[in-house]
Amino acid sequence: MAIADRNGPMKQTHIETNGVTLNVVEQGDGPAVLFVHGFPDGWRGWRRQMAAVAAAGYRAISFDTRGYGESSKPEDPALYTVLYNVGDLVGILAKLGIERATLVGHDFGATVSWNAAVMRPDLFDAVFCLSVPPVLPGAGPSMLETLKAAGKEDAFYMFRHMRPEADQEWADAATTFPGVLYWASGLPDASEAWNPMDPSKSLNRPSPIGIPPFADCEDVETMIAGFDRND
Incomplete structure (x- = not known):
């Protein structure tokens, strides 16, 4: 096609x-x-x-x-x-x-x-x-093994992604996808921006401005639709 x-x-x-x-x-x-x-x-x-x-x-x-x-x-x-x-x-x-x-x-x-x-x-x-x-x-040792040995299992963001509850935590793509774009960008204040070692400043937060202005809306909307597919 x-x-x-x-x-x-x-x-x-x-x-x-x-x-x-x-x-x-x-x-x-x-x-x-x-x-x-x-x-x-x-x-x-x-x-x-x-x-x-x-x-x-x-x-x-x-x-x-x-x-x-x-x-x-x-x-x-x-x-x-x-x-x-x-x-x-x-x-x-x-x-x-x-x-x-x-x-x-x-x-x-x-x-x-x-x-x-x-x-x-x-x-x-x-x-x-x-x-x-x-x-x-x-x-x-892998990076994750090193971090786990250092007691960072509750801090580093990838460990949370591996937990069973992550599926539901990320399920609402219309919220989570624009949130990832915003918090990982240079738009938020440095004190609020994503910190991979701080769970309180995770990527999984709603964007306060919706789809950030630097993103192509058509691309973002297509990605959200793709995540919402269950087949």
Whole structure:
């Protein structure tokens, strides 16, 4: 299916792989560049970069990872590990008939991309990632293990995301998504801005101004609709 976009035509495909259906969007022709988003984003977060990459002579591919947007949302948390996400990247290439691709990842998508390059160097020939550096196997305790050993389990925000109650705490996307954008931005006073080590200054607070002015309203509303989907 074709998608009308201000940056040029895009092709949308729903790919079935690894027991899930993934919403995949492409733009341009040439060597493949596969974009992998993080939290709390979706394929649209890359669309401006996709336009630039396509204009430069590449086949830009972005998708909603499992649990996001128009892709499947398995209920079992065990189906969201890095291994499953790497498998989805491999499945996308197989379904599209692509032999090799460059990976571009951000946030959790960067973690997936680094691991994909390690697990399948035959498929992924280059990696460019934002916000998350590679952690090589055998490099010692993970960041979370180090923080837990230091007694920070009740402070660092990622630990709260792992608790069963997090599902309901983040369920109202119309509130939580604009809140993440606002509190993680430069708009709030420094004394009130998000602090990853202070639960009282979490990302999960309503935005006092709704959708922040720096955000594209269409993008935000599409993301909220995607989180509200339960199928």
